[in-house]
Amino acid sequence: MSELTLTVMRLGFLAVLWLFVIVAVQVIRSDLFGTRVTQRGSRREEGRRQQPAARQQAAPPQQRGQQPAAGGRQRRNAPSKLVVSEGTLTGTTVALQGQTITLGRAHDSTIVLDDDYASSRHARIYPDRDGQWIVEDLGSTNGTYLDRSRLTTPTPIPLGAPIRIGKTVIELRK
Amino acid sequence: MSSTTNTSTNHTSTIGSIGTPSRRNTELALLVFAVLIPVFAYANVGLAINDKVPAGLLSYGLGLGLLAGVAHLAVRKFAPYADPLLLPLATLLNGLGLVTIWRLDQSKLLQSIHVAGGKATNQLLYTAMGIALFIVVLIFLKDHRALQRYTYISMVGAVLLLLLPLVPGLGANVYGAKIWIHVGSFTIQPGEFAKIVLAVFFAGYLMVKRDALALASRRVMGLYLPRGRDLGPIIVVWMISILILVFETDLGTSLLFFGMFIIMLYVATERTSWIVFGLLMSAAGAVGVASFEPHIQTRVQAWLNPMREYTLSRTGSNDGILHSEQAMQALWAFGSGGTLGTGWGQGHSELIRFAANSDFILATFGEELGLAGLMAILLIYGLIVERGLRTSLAARDPFGKLLAVGLSGAFALQVFVVAGGVMGLIPLTGMTMPFLAYGGSSVIANWALIGVLIRISDTARRPAPAPAANPDAEMTQVVRPS
Numbered sequence: 001m002s003e004l005t006l007t008v009m010r011l012g013f014l015a016v017l018w019l020f021v022i023v024a025v026q027v028i029r030s031d032l033f034g035t036r037v038t039q040r041g042s043r044r045e046e047g048r049r050q051q052p053a054a055r056q057q058a059a060p061p062q063q064r065g066q067q068p069a070a071g072g073r074q075r076r077n078a079p080s081k082l083v084v085s086e087g088t089l090t091g092t093t094v095a096l097q098g099q100t101i102t103l104g105r106a107h108d109s110t111i112v113l114d115d116d117y118a119s120s121r122h123a124r125i126y127p128d129r130d131g132q133w134i135v136e137d138l139g140s141t142n143g144t145y146l147d148r149s150r151l152t153t154p155t156p157i158p159l160g161a162p163i164r165i166g167k168t169v170i171e172l173r174k
Numbered sequence: 175m176s177s178t179t180n181t182s183t184n185h186t187s188t189i190g191s192i193g194t195p196s197r198r199n200t201e202l203a204l205l206v207f208a209v210l211i212p213v214f215a216y217a218n219v220g221l222a223i224n225d226k227v228p229a230g231l232l233s234y235g236l237g238l239g240l241l242a243g244v245a246h247l248a249v250r251k252f253a254p255y256a257d258p259l260l261l262p263l264a265t266l267l268n269g270l271g272l273v274t275i276w277r278l279d280q281s282k283l284l285q286s287i288h289v290a291g292g293k294a295t296n297q298l299l300y301t302a303m304g305i306a307l308f309i310v311v312l313i314f315l316k317d318h319r320a321l322q323r324y325t326y327i328s329m330v331g332a333v334l335l336l337l338l339p340l341v342p343g344l345g346a347n348v349y350g351a352k353i354w355i356h357v358g359s360f361t362i363q364p365g366e367f368a369k370i371v372l373a374v375f376f377a378g379y380l381m382v383k384r385d386a387l388a389l390a391s392r393r394v395m396g397l398y399l400p401r402g403r404d405l406g407p408i409i410v411v412w413m414i415s416i417l418i419l420v421f422e423t424d425l426g427t428s429l430l431f432f433g434m435f436i437i438m439l440y441v442a443t444e445r446t447s448w449i450v451f452g453l454l455m456s457a458a459g460a461v462g463v464a465s466f467e468p469h470i471q472t473r474v475q476a477w478l479n480p481m482r483e484y485t486l487s488r489t490g491s492n493d494g495i496l497h498s499e500q501a502m503q504a505l506w507a508f509g510s511g512g513t514l515g516t517g518w519g520q521g522h523s524e525l526i527r528f529a530a531n532s533d534f535i536l537a538t539f540g541e542e543l544g545l546a547g548l549m550a551i552l553l554i555y556g557l558i559v560e561r562g563l564r565t566s567l568a569a570r571d572p573f574g575k576l577l578a579v580g581l582s583g584a585f586a587l588q589v590f591v592v593a594g595g596v597m598g599l600i601p602l603t604g605m606t607m608p609f610l611a612y613g614g615s616s617v618i619a620n621w622a623l624i625g626v627l628i629r630i631s632d633t634a635r636r637p638a639p640a641p642a643a644n645p646d647a648e649m650t651q652v653v654r655p656s
Contacts, residue, residue: 009218010517014543016214017550020207020266024259024557027200028564116651142653166653 078131079159079172087168088114096133096172100126103165104138117142117166125157125172133157133172142166197258198250204262205246209239212269215518219277222519234276237298238269241305252312253632257565260631263558264624267609268304268617270551272297273518274538275612278531281524293531293612300614304621311625318630322573325378328371333414335368340421353424353604365427366606366619369434369588370626373580376435380442381572388443411435416459423469425460426591426603430584432456437583438576441566470601476501477601500526504537504596515544531612533604536596552593555608559586562627568634578630581623 082101084092094101094110101110104122113122119140128134136154137144144151145164162169213235220228242265249256276294278284285291315321321328338344344355354361380387415432418424436452464470476483476498484502503526511521521541526534540548562582569575588608595602606616 006222006517006520009221010515013211013215013218013518014514014546014550016211017543017547020204020211021550021553021557023207024204024263024554027197027204027259028557028560117653 079133079157079174081173082111082125082170083173084111084168084170085162087166089168096127098127098131100124103170104140111170113165113168115166115168118168122165123151123163125163128156135163140165196254198246198254201249201258201261202246204258205242205265208262208266209235209242209269211266212238212273215270215273216276218518219273219280220519222517223277223280234272234294234298238265238272238301241265241302245305245308248309248312249628253628255632255635255637256628257561257631257635259557259561260624260628263554263561264609264621267551267554267558268301270539271535271607271610271612271617272301274535274610275531277519277542278524278535278538280519283524284527284530287527296614297612297617300617301621303614304618307618308621308625308628311622312629315626315629318574318577318626318633319571321374321577322378322381325375325382328375328378332368332372332375335364335371336414336418336422336427338364353422353427360614363606363613363615365424365430366615367622369430369584370581370619370623372431373434373438373577373584376438376580377573377576380438380576384442384572387439388445412455412459415456416463420463420467423467424604425470425473425601426588426595426605429456429460429591429603430587430605432459433587434580434584437587438580441579442576472497473601473603477598480505480598498528500529500534501598501602503527504534504540505598507537507541508597511541511544511548513545515540515542515547518542532606533592533602533611534596535611536593536607539610540597551610552589555586555589558582558624559589561631565627565631565634569630570634570638574630574633578627581627585620585623 080096082094082096084090089111092111099110102121102124103109103111103113103118104120105113105115105118106120109121119138119142121138122140123135123137123144125133125135133156134154135144135146135151135157137151146155146157147161157163157172160171160173162171213231216231216234217227220226220231242261245261245265249261272294275297279291279294338355339353341355353365354363412432415428418428418431432452433456436448436456439448439452440446464474480501483497484499487497487499503523507521507523507526510516515521519542521538523534523538523541524530526537530538536548536551539551543551559582562578562585566575566578566582569578585608588605591600591603592605592607592611594600595605606613608620609617
């Protein structure tokens with residue numbers, strides 16, 4: 001076999017091998033550009049843009065999740081847990097570690113309420129920049145009550161104040 | 175905590191492909207490509223060595239094509255949403271391995287020392303067995319989560335597999351490493367299978383224990399130190415890998431198992447301190463064992479000074495240690511290959527003599543395909559690992575995630591250990607290049623590994639079933655003021 005043919009075959013083989021690698025990479029290109037990253041929780045913000053306060057507070061709770069209770073630990077009177085005091089879930093506690101807590105009948109809620117008077121995404125509780133816990137009604141049918149007043153805007157939660165959602169009452173404790 | 179609470183809210187994003195088509199036709203097209211490349215190489219070797227197209231071209235091509243086709247049909251039937259790349263990539267590597275083994279079969283020198291000759295036919299047989307096992311995995315493993323039930327049985331099984339070579343009468347000491355067993359006329363390397371079984375155990379164990387390992391820790395100098403009792407399992411695994419090193423004198427297997435455990439531990443707990451611990455412990459173990467084990471010392475000497483070993487093996491030495499010229503010959507093979515290589519069949523990698531077609535097969539690629547070809551081969555390995563990790567990212571259950579990471583991590587480590595050893599980056603170990611090297615256990619076990627990965631990726635990429643209608647769909651009752 002002539003030298004030329006072998007050289008052509010040698011380079012040809014390398015070219016074909018690399019072509020395969022490139023084709024394979026083309027196939028996985030969809031991994032780089034075709035994926036959809038869904039931010040859980042951001043969907044709920046749509047339609048609630050009328051309140052400028054809600055828009056500003058939309059981002060911080062998710063970033064907060066990275067640094068557990070960084071702000072909360074410094075405060076002397078910061079609540080450390082959330083307790084359900086009335087309703088079917090009575091006795092359930094959730095530790096407050098700087099994460100956003102969602103309440104509702106939807107399966108992906110932090111606290112899944114088994115309550116006919118609760119909406120699927122009823123309310124959420126999150127810390128603001130200073131570590132103060134805020135409760136926000138997410139446009140529920142029957143409303144969220146802090147003490148006796150129905151919430152219209154995100155409101156800071158005093159320690160021990162009852163938050164009523166349908167038949168369920170929750171409060172923050174130390 | 176009540177079952178109605180869902181505390182994983184800090185994981186705020188999910189990753190999924192848009193639409194997730196099954197992509198089986200893409201796989202078929204790539205598979206045809208992956209069969210044609212080795213056929214081209216096969217013809218090239220024949221033309222270079224014997225000046226004619228080899229007579230077995232059609233049968234080899236058809237054989238490989240048939241095996242790949244059967245595997246593809248099995249994937250189409252039993253894992254329709256599986257990753258489209260894993261099968262073609264593995265087929266290409268296996269095919270190139272077959273060609274290289276056949277090419278070394280042609281060497282008169284290797285035939286004379288009974289290293290080569292008729293090995294390609296054996297390897298094709300092993301490939302058939304490997305693909306059969308691959309299909310068996312796809313048929314009988316309907317859901318990878320079934321493996322979770324066998325967590326502790328897997329542990330016992332893996333330890334038994336690892337200990338088998340030490341059983342008197344069953345184990346075989348081949349050139350210093352006791353990692354083979356005799357079954358009839360076959361020799362089997364149980365460590366290759368133990369790799370998969372052990373990954374199942376680690377995944378099942380870490381899935382249950384990861385919270386304790388990740389959260390219960392003290393912070394000292396920027397590192398999270400785990401509690402003493404949580405250190406237990408890592409110490410046990412470390413001891414086992416050290417025992418392998420001492421009794422089977424197999425650095426590669428030892429490194430593979432410990433490395434796999436550390437990778438899975440890191441993925442499960444997200445604690446960098448495990449990696450620091452792992453590196454320190456493996457370094458301490460390796461140095462400790464090397465200080466009294468002559469077999470390991472020889473390997474380290476050959477790594478530090480291959481030229482001296484070469485001279486000693488040529489001139490003969492009276493220190494009673496078997497010196498080998500392999501390491502230096504492999505380096506020369508890479509050197510003579512240069513950037514573009516000498517071309518198929520025109521190198522002289524048969525000078526490596528013993529293990530030229532198994533542990534040192536990468537040197538033949540380096541010589542005949544050059545840097546360009548070798549990089550492509552390593553990229554193909556990298557793509558397999560990438561697909562494994564991507565499968566792990568896409569998997570919805572923690573067990574599947576950990577298992578996919580463990581298997582692809584073990585695969586990557588094995589490639590690193592072998593390639594690094596042959597190229598002189600780390601001391602040489604007695605492991606085989608997955609799919610390329612001659613050896614039944616390796617090919618069969620790696621096909622099973624790809625089978626498990628394909629099963630996980632099928633589950634991961636399958637479109638999620640529609641969520642149950644209740645109770646979100648129910649109307650919320652409205653409170654009527656009475």
